[in-house]
Amino acid sequence: MIWPTLNRRRLAALLATSTATGFAACDRITDDDKVSRAVGVGEVLTRTAQRAILTPGQMAPEYAESQISKWFKPNGTTDPSSELYDQHVKDGFKDWKLGITGLVDRPFSLSIDQLRAQPSRTQITRHDCVEGWSCIGKWKGAKLGEILTRAGLKKEAKFIVFHCFDSLGEATDGSDDYYESIGLADAFHPQTILAYDMNDAPLGTQHGAPIRLRVERHLGYKQAKYVTGIEAVASLDHLHGGHGGYWEDRGYEWYGGI
Numbered sequence: 001m002i003w004p005t006l007n008r009r010r011l012a013a014l015l016a017t018s019t020a021t022g023f024a025a026c027d028r029i030t031d032d033d034k035v036s037r038a039v040g041v042g043e044v045l046t047r048t049a050q051r052a053i054l055t056p057g058q059m060a061p062e063y064a065e066s067q068i069s070k071w072f073k074p075n076g077t078t079d080p081s082s083e084l085y086d087q088h089v090k091d092g093f094k095d096w097k098l099g100i101t102g103l104v105d106r107p108f109s110l111s112i113d114q115l116r117a118q119p120s121r122t123q124i125t126r127h128d129c130v131e132g133w134s135c136i137g138k139w140k141g142a143k144l145g146e147i148l149t150r151a152g153l154k155k156e157a158k159f160i161v162f163h164c165f166d167s168l169g170e171a172t173d174g175s176d177d178y179y180e181s182i183g184l185a186d187a188f189h190p191q192t193i194l195a196y197d198m199n200d201a202p203l204g205t206q207h208g209a210p211i212r213l214r215v216e217r218h219l220g221y222k223q224a225k226y227v228t229g230i231e232a233v234a235s236l237d238h239l240h241g242g243h244g245g246y247w248e249d250r251g252y253e254w255y256g257g258i
């Protein structure tokens with residue numbers, strides 16, 4: 001079961017390398033502004049190439065109960081520790097609501113109980129962090145595609161953004177808030193869920209309570225924890241650093257495919 005993943009990874013790494021080499025040439029002949037745009041194009045090419053070769057809609061490998069990691073490494077924020085978050089933890093997220101906003105025909109919000117009543121999926125998958133570690137966990141959550149269908153995406157909507165409770169840096173103006181985004185193909189992928197259970201128990205604080213995104217064909221940093229709101233947008237330019245995610249704004253690739 002692990003071999004197809006390794007092969008896909010090698011393929012993706014090869015594609016990334018060949019694209020990077022291609023743009024090393026541009027580096028010498030263009031100014032900084034053009035280079036950064038070229039790198040953007042490179043990412044699109046890699047993504048398109050990955051899509052073409054890796055079969056669109058492909059499922060991430062799933063594992064057996066016996067393969068679930070005894071310990072799942074918590075990473076990044078392990079407690080947003082804000083007044084609001086602490087209050088939610090204290091009352092079991094009874095007043096917490098997930099808003100679905102932006103380019104939708106019918107914006108709405110869901111309480112944790114309502115979210116638990118949505119069509120769900122359970123999956124045992126491997127989480128791969130760019131730092132070089134992996135853990136296998138079991139996730140149960142509401143299918144994102146169903147929620148978006150209920151909200152009705154406007155035709156201009158191209159990306160789904162996940163806003164989070166936590167902030168990783170020092171800034172107090174919101175510029176260090178964690179956020180992530182995915183394209184529509186991933187938003188409607190059957191394994192893309194808003195997970196509220198991990199290993200058959202409600203998601204704990206360390207792993208993103210009350211909900212975290214599981215978008216299984218992607219690296220760890222795409223798996224947004226502590227999601228407070230979902231927004232459909234036409235472009236990522238106006239959000240924070242404009243690259244579609246906290247780590248993307250700090251240089252990581254947006255697609256983050258595995």
Ligand SMILES: Nc1nc2c(c(=O)[nH]1)N[C@H]1C(S)=C(S)[C@@H](COP(=O)(O)O)O[C@H]1N2
Pocket residue numbers: 072073074075076077128129130164165166168178206207208220221222223224225226
């Ligand atoms: N809100 C939020 N989501 C986040 C992070 C974070 O710091 N804040 N870290 C990311 C990274 S780099 C990884 S590897 C995973 C870690 O998830 P875990 O703590 O459940 O292992 O969450 C991702 N999602």
Ligand SMILES: [Mo]
Pocket residue numbers: 075128129130131220221
């Ligand atoms: Mo990560």
